[in-house]
Amino acid sequence: MRKLLLLTLLVAVPASAQLPGLRRRDPAPPAPVQNPIEVLRAAFAAQSGGTTVYFAPGSAQLTPAARTLLTNQAMWLRQHPEVAVRIEGHGDPTDTRNHALALGAERAAETRNYLILLGLPSAQVSAMTWGKERPGPPSAVTTLVAPALGGAPLVPAAR
């Protein structure tokens, strides 16, 4: 199984901004109204060549293909300094729980470090890991809108 790491876009929008399939347990948004974050995400994905960085199994090393993609992403992000991104790392479903968490975190950190190396301000890029939680199509990709810097929390407060 290929390991995936997803780069998600985010901007400072109210936490109530709904994107189809992005928030678990919430009812689907009533109408596919294009909101600014969707437009930005689509533009980012199209113009930088994708949002997903792939790794070899068990590895947190960036492949040449990954570096090319990240270079394109960095270029786009330098032109959009107002857009913060959150890098979400994933392990493999057959990893043990905590190894998957650590591997996802390693991959996210390596990716973030590379973007910073390419000149992005560190405050524009955050990183986290899902380990083997939240698998999604295809092959365990998850897409979540992350909080803006100082913004609302990603996960709704408990209760």
Add this chain to the structure above:
Amino acid sequence: MRAIRIGFFALLGAAASAPAAAAVQPGTPAATVIALPPMTTPDKGTKGNEMLAVAWQATLLIETDLRQTAEVMPLEPNRKDYYSYPEVTAPTFSKWRDKGARALVTGFVQSRPDGRYTMGCYVYDVEKGRELGRSGFVVAPDDIRRAAHKCSGLAYKEITGSPGMFDTRIAYVAETGPMNARVKRVAVMDSDGYNHNYATPGGTTVLTPRLSPKAHRLTYVSFQSGLPQVQIVNLDTQHQQPLLQGPAMSFAPRYSPDGSKIAFSMMLGANSDIYVVGENGGQPRRLTTSPGIDTDASFSPDGGKIVFESDRSGTQQLYVMDADGSNERRITFTTAAYGSPEWSPDGKYIAFTWRFGDTRRIGIISPDGTGEQILTRGPADEGPSWAASGRELVFQRAEGNGRPALYRVNLDGSAPRKMTIPQDGSDPNWSGTMD
């Protein structure tokens, strides 16, 4: 969760407090047959009848407890085998010898003026005709179940030499909802399935609950902040707090055997290392420094050593170090991967998840790296946790449909048994005996 108090008292009569010189050799392949006549009562009249009913319930609970074990096989209690109160401490051994029993458990339940109950519990070697152990418990009427578990534990300990796991708790992650959008809550229950409670509400992904040794507190990982971070909850007061301040990702927490410290993993940049910190916070102390992933620390029962997994060699393998981080030593050396180790309560074994390709199984190994055994067949078994007896493990198994369930497996090689829980479950953790 209710705080439960059990008062211990000295039973009347000079207790011949024989050490756990078991009547039967531990490790005997066949289970030890144990006679379990109905518990009795010294109370008279209406109260006496009421107490006899309570005593009968307690007897049945003890039977259920002991029947779950591979080492002890109770004869079915028969109400006709009524014991008078004096017979509790002066049993007729020949009768039980004739029925093939090698040990005998007798006892009584007595009402107290304060409304609570006293349970007395006695264990005998039938062949030698002598007492092996006795204990007494004072409990609220609602807690007669726990007194029965304590009595089961005494019988198990006197016969096998290992502490019983009857009065313990199991924490796990309760999972509901579709597989791609699971709702995860920390659940805690008594090991017999009673007192099932949820410790977190379900709006936030949670992982790896680990009970404190006596099961009054719990540490787990929550994504509430948007990052995985270690939390602590007091199960008696429900008070929750993060283990650490600050934005670091922390996970894989585990209590020290005395409950005062927590070992955990923390990310520093792209590096996962093992740290230890007091339960009430303070400055974490870094124990490992290798590049790569060091995680899943577990203390030895004396607190002097820690087993953990590291991929510093290129694959996940198990390592043992002193609790201050010195004397690291690798103990597994095969082409398989080894993860999620947990040191057994008697110190003799380390349980682990064995992984080869996509297959995961549960195994055990001695802390010196010898005697590796694989106990389950997989294909998706993970996360073993020891019973207080050191003879059994609880673990997570993904069923054919991919949904995780909790299973128990005995070290004797018998087939794993599925546990009954109200929904799917993962990441189980078994506490030590409660007090």
